[in-house]
Amino acid sequence: MQVDFYHLTVTPLDRALPQIAEKVLGTGGRLLIVTESESQRATLDRLLWTYSPESFLPHGEAGGEGDARQPVLIAPEAEPANAARNVALVDGVWRDAALGFDRAFHFFDEDRIVEARAAWRALGDREGVERRYWKQGETGRWEQAA
Template identity: 70%
Template sequence: MQVDFYHLTQLPLERALPRIAERVVAGGGRLLVVAEHEEARQALDRCLWAYAPESFLPHAQAGGPGDARQPVLIAGDIQPTNGARNIALADGLWRDGALAFERAFHFFDDERIVEARQAWRTLGDRGDVSRRYWKQGENGRWEQAA
């Protein structure tokens, strides 16, 4: 399983997450986006509808009758009712339940750097996990740092 750590230093989550979601869906995958707080999930829902005028990224918040059909599902916990094998932890909190997926995207900012470093170290002790650390360069592009 692969875990990609995305350190948000220049672009906010609202600009970074949609691009990842687009790539997952374009590759035929499904994505579960997890955020603990309802306000954050609502903001992510609005963001995915309006992040770019020329694109459409089908998604919904978990709990509706069509969850299983959604390529991108926003939820408060790790319940991939849409059959997702990819998970985005969008609130800066690492959850070990993400290890049940094929790939995890762990987004965090400077407020959550201590927790992200701890998760990085803990996952480094596991032989079944491949880790990558991405940071934003001067031009705002993602650069693999580890």
């Protein structure tokens, strides 16, 4: 399984997350977006409908009747009711439940850098886990740093 650490320094989550979601959906995959914060889940729900004037990402919030049909599901826990094999942890908190997916995207900012470093180190000893660290260059472009 692959874990991609995304250090948000230039591009905020509300611009980075839709890009990742579009790529996952573009490959025919499904995505589970996880945050404990109810207000952040509501904000992400609105964002995915409006992030681009030309497009939107079909999605829903966990707990509805159609969870299984949602290509993108926003949830408080890493439980893929939509059968997603990709998970985006967007509140800066690493969860070992993400290891049950094929790919995890761990987004964090400067407020969560210490926790992200601890997760990076802990995952270094896990068999079958490939880690990648992405940082933004001066132009805002993502560059793989490790």
